[in-house]
Amino acid sequence: xxxxxxxxxxxxxxxxxxxxxxxxxxxxxxxxxxxxxxxxxxxxxxxxxxxxxxxxxxxxxxxxxxxxxxxxxxxxxxxxxxxxxxxxxxxxxxxxxxxxxxxxxxxxxxxxxxxxxxxxxxxxxxxxxxxxxxxxxxxxxxxxxxxxxxxxxxxxxxxxxxxxxxxxxxxxxxxxxxxxxxxxxxxxxxxxxxxxxxxxxxxxxxxxxxxxxxxxxxxxxxxxxxxxxxxxxxxxxxxxxxxxxxxxxxxxxxxxxxxxxxxxxxxxxxxxxxxxxxxxxxxxxxxxxxxxxxxxxxxxxxxxxxxxxxxxxxxxxxxxxxxxxxxxxxxxxxxxxxxxxxxxxxxxxxxxxxxxxxxxxxxxxxxxxxxxxxxxxxxxxxxxxxxxxxxxxxxxxxxxxxxxxxxxxxxxxxxxxxxxxxxxxxxxxxxxxxxxxxxxxxxxxxxxxxxxxxxxxxxxxxxxxxxxxxxxxxxxxxxxxxxxxxxxxxxxxx
Amino acid sequence: xxxxxxxxxxxxxxxxxxxxxxxxxxxxxxxxxxxxxxxxxxxxxxxxxxxxxxxxxxxxxxxxxxxxxxxxxxxxxxxxxxxxxxxxxxxxxxxxxxxxxxxxxxxxxxxxxxxxxxxxxxxxxxxxxxxxxxxxxxxxxxxxxxxxxxxxxxxxxxxxxxxxxxxxxxxxxxxxxxxxxxxxxxxxxxxxxxxxxxxxxxxxxxxxxxxxxxxxxxxxxxxxxxxxxxxxxxxxxxxxxxxxxxxxxxxxxxxxxxxxxxxxxxxxxxxxxxxxxxxxxxxxxxxxxxxxxxxxxxxxxxxxxxxxxxxxxxxxxxxxxxxxx
Numbered sequence: 067x068x069x070x071x072x073x074x075x076x077x078x079x080x081x082x083x084x085x086x087x088x089x090x091x092x093x094x095x096x097x098x099x100x101x102x103x104x105x106x107x108x109x110x111x112x113x114x115x116x117x118x119x120x121x122x123x124x125x126x127x128x129x130x131x132x133x134x135x136x137x138x139x140x141x142x143x144x145x146x147x148x149x150x151x152x153x154x155x156x157x158x159x160x161x162x163x164x165x166x167x168x169x170x171x172x173x174x175x176x177x178x179x180x181x182x183x184x185x186x187x188x189x190x191x192x193x194x195x196x197x198x199x200x201x202x203x204x205x206x207x208x209x210x211x212x213x214x215x216x217x218x219x220x221x222x223x224x225x226x227x228x229x230x231x232x233x234x235x236x237x238x239x240x241x242x243x244x245x246x247x248x249x250x251x252x253x254x255x256x257x258x259x260x261x262x263x264x265x266x267x268x269x270x271x272x273x274x275x276x277x278x279x280x281x282x283x284x285x286x287x288x289x290x291x292x293x294x295x296x297x298x299x300x301x302x303x304x305x306x307x308x309x310x311x312x313x314x315x316x317x318x319x320x321x322x323x324x325x326x327x328x329x330x331x332x333x334x335x336x337x338x339x340x341x342x343x344x345x346x347x348x349x350x351x352x353x354x355x356x357x358x359x360x361x362x363x364x365x366x367x368x369x370x371x372x373x374x375x376x377x378x379x380x381x382x383x384x385x386x387x388x389x390x391x392x393x394x395x396x397x398x399x400x401x402x403x404x405x406x407x408x409x410x411x412x413x414x415x416x417x418x419x420x421x422x423x424x425x426x427x428x429x430x431x432x433x434x435x436x437x438x439x440x441x442x443x444x445x446x447x448x449x450x451x452x453x454x455x456x457x458x459x460x461x462x463x464x465x466x467x468x469x470x471x472x473x474x475x476x477x478x479x480x481x482x483x484x485x486x487x488x489x490x491x492x493x494x495x496x497x498x499x500x501x502x503x504x505x506x507x508x509x510x511x512x513x514x515x516x517x518x519x520x521x522x523x524x525x526x527x528x529x530x531x532x533x534x535x536x537x538x539x540x541x542x543x544x545x546x547x548x549x550x551x552x553x554x555x556x557x558x559x560x
Numbered sequence: 561x562x563x564x565x566x567x568x569x570x571x572x573x574x575x576x577x578x579x580x581x582x583x584x585x586x587x588x589x590x591x592x593x594x595x596x597x598x599x600x601x602x603x604x605x606x607x608x609x610x611x612x613x614x615x616x617x618x619x620x621x622x623x624x625x626x627x628x629x630x631x632x633x634x635x636x637x638x639x640x641x642x643x644x645x646x647x648x649x650x651x652x653x654x655x656x657x658x659x660x661x662x663x664x665x666x667x668x669x670x671x672x673x674x675x676x677x678x679x680x681x682x683x684x685x686x687x688x689x690x691x692x693x694x695x696x697x698x699x700x701x702x703x704x705x706x707x708x709x710x711x712x713x714x715x716x717x718x719x720x721x722x723x724x725x726x727x728x729x730x731x732x733x734x735x736x737x738x739x740x741x742x743x744x745x746x747x748x749x750x751x752x753x754x755x756x757x758x759x760x761x762x763x764x765x766x767x768x769x770x771x772x773x774x775x776x777x778x779x780x781x782x783x784x785x786x787x788x789x790x791x792x793x794x795x796x797x798x799x800x801x802x803x804x805x806x807x808x809x810x811x812x813x814x815x816x817x818x819x820x821x822x823x824x825x826x827x828x829x830x831x832x833x834x835x836x837x838x839x840x841x842x843x844x845x846x847x848x849x850x851x852x853x854x855x856x857x858x859x860x861x862x863x864x865x866x867x868x869x870x871x872x873x874x875x876x877x878x879x880x881x882x883x884x885x
Contacts, residue, residue, distance in 0.1 A: 356648075
């Protein structure tokens with residue numbers, strides 16, 4: 067009797083299982099992203115395509131809500147700072163990786179050591195800068211040490227994905243990603259697509275979308291055609307002209323700011339008056355309104371993102387005044403001089419158009435602009451080449467740390483990242499601000515820095531960009547401020 | 561009237577122009593070819609006199625007046641007959657200026673790659689044996705090497721410019737000529753007249769250029785025309801990657817590539833530079849077809865025979881229709 071009951075129950079469970087299995091097919095979506103991941107190892111490259119996929123497979127100790135607030139994820143609670151150089155994380159218990167390995171202190175220690183190991187030369191160190199090492203306290207407690215005081219260590223841990231130690235040692239993490247996240251890796255057809263399936267055992271329950279396929283489509287026009295043809299459910303970087311054409315779209319103020327970094331050492335851009343002239347020659351409002359149709363705002367005279375700590379509220383963008391620009395050029399004796407402008411094409415929304423428009427404005431005030439649009443990897447080589455700096459280069463900076471240190475260390479700290487100046491004092495102030503633990507003092511330091519950078523025009527800040535996504539009619543999704551494509555936050559209306 | 565003027569012409573002109581006049585008359589009989597030549601000449605003139613013809617500076621932008629349609633559509637105006645592009649630049653002026661880079665690159669690359677490829681092919685085919693297998697293996701190696709990689713390599717060393725582009729495209733496109741030529745030379749070498757020339761003691765140079773080369777004219781012309789189209793499209797792709805023509809300069813290919821994203825809302829951006837490419841390639845094709853036949857004695861004989869037969873048929877047809885009625 068008992069036995070029969072069990073059998074009936076089993077049959078019922080089985081048929082319920084096959085029912086959900088039937089619904090699975092309807093719940094699969096396709097996302098068109100702009101570039102194929104160079105690897106699926108989550109700890110090596112600074113690669114947007116890789117993140118768009120791995121953000122769903124792996125998890126981090128801390129995560130952000132869709133509106134940008136830092137919350138515990140694999141950590142059980144927010145970390146405690148033990149002393150200037152040490153932070154203690156308590157870990158969530160009962161989490162396993164997709165391959166069955168347990169998530170514990172060993173996995174965290176292994177992951178930290180792997181990413182900071184010099185022989186791995188991880189490009190992500192730009193975000194993880196100060197992290198020196200990790201030690202296990204007990205099975206679910208880890209201490210992370212930094213090389214100097216680091217007030218934004220929690221933000222950095224939002225960046226670092228935790229990998230399973232055994233799998234990472236024995237298998238090829240670059241081709242077989244295994245994480246703790248809501249999606250499991252299924253397959254990767256090089257040059258074509260990557261497929262993930264829902265992880266039913268995830269602690270938040272199985273996500274809505276059962277299967278997700280990523281397709282790599284470089285051209286915005288092709289992505290758009292695919293969306294219109296019903297081939298894709300979500301496409302990235304929808305050109306703003308098409309928001310009315312697509313079934314659904316969503317725009318959110320992202321974390322990206324565009325700018326043109328000027329070299330303070332090069333002959334052509336050495337004079338601050340020339341650099342100011344370059345700033346006021348551009349009608350940013352016209353570009354934002356006409357080229358981006360309002361889906362970009364004029365940056366407030368600084369590269370620091372408005373959502374980031376260290377944003378200077380008292381600075382305004384240089385106003386558009388071509389006559390004054392000409393006058394400044396005349397005072398500096400720089401009329402008719404040639405300025406090289408390095409850029410790329412296809413990586414960011416309307417990048418080529420913005421570069422050409424800026425070159426047009428600079429030509430109007432009587433300069434000769436030598437535009438050099440380079441293939442992306444070559445562009446990066448030149449951007450990071452510390453020996454020969456371009457007079458000016460266009461770049462889109464994204465601030466995943468929500469802290470001014472990201473912009474400062476990328477764009478202005480002499481000798482690092484893509485800085486185009488050699489001012490030692492400036493670099494020292496930037497380093498001082500990085501390790502200052504008193505928030506108010508830190509904020510004052512950044513205000514001083516941003517004011518100096520603005521007055522002496524170290525760059526030409528352009529726009530705070532919005533991320534625009536095109537979606538099929540059945541998709542329900544509110545994009546996140548940090549620009550991540552988190553599939554478990556999407557759902558399909560049938 | 562026309563026959564009187566043509567018959568008086570040769571008397572006044574020298575021998576060379578008489579020959580040219582003869583060709584022109586022959587060309588006039590082949591209407592499509594004549595139109596082709598006319599269009600080519602017009603496009604070349606457009607490229608040369610671009611600063612005089614173009615109504616605007618091709619780089620002059622006006623963001624407020626972007627994506628304006630051509631004049632004959634609602635919202636267009638005759639100030640910009642073909643409309644404006646995504647930065648508010650005049651499409652007509654860009655088409656006129658774009659012809660310069662496109663024609664320059666197209667013709668130079670075909671000429672450079674063609675010359676080099678033909679010489680290599682002649683040498684390999686004529687010398688045969690070890691030289692032939694060595695040269696042809698080199699060709700095989702380069703064919704199997706991804707062109708874009710080579711282009712990246714060369715451009716990153718020299719830096720992007722129109723000259724670099726011409727050199728790079730020539731370096732990656734000569735192989736097809738070499739293969740084609742080598743094949744023909746191998747077969748022509750076996751013919752009686754080449755053997756005869758060798759037997760009576762002609763030097764290799766004379767055999768190659770006097771007896772073998774003329775056979776190559778029509779096949780090479782066909783390949784060159786196909787290649788011209790290829791080059792125009794390759795230039796577009798490379799420029800779009802940022803390795804070729806740099807703004808504010810432009811080319812048809814670059815404009816086509818940049819306009820792809822706007823195809824759903826502003827068809828005129830891609831259409832007019834695209835039509836220019838089509839018109840050029842088609843005209844070159846039509847004219848080259850005539851040149852090929854005219855340059856080949858056998859083909860020319862056939863064409864003459866066909867024309868005569870057609871004339872006779874017409875004459876007979878005219879007589880035949882009368883009694884039928």
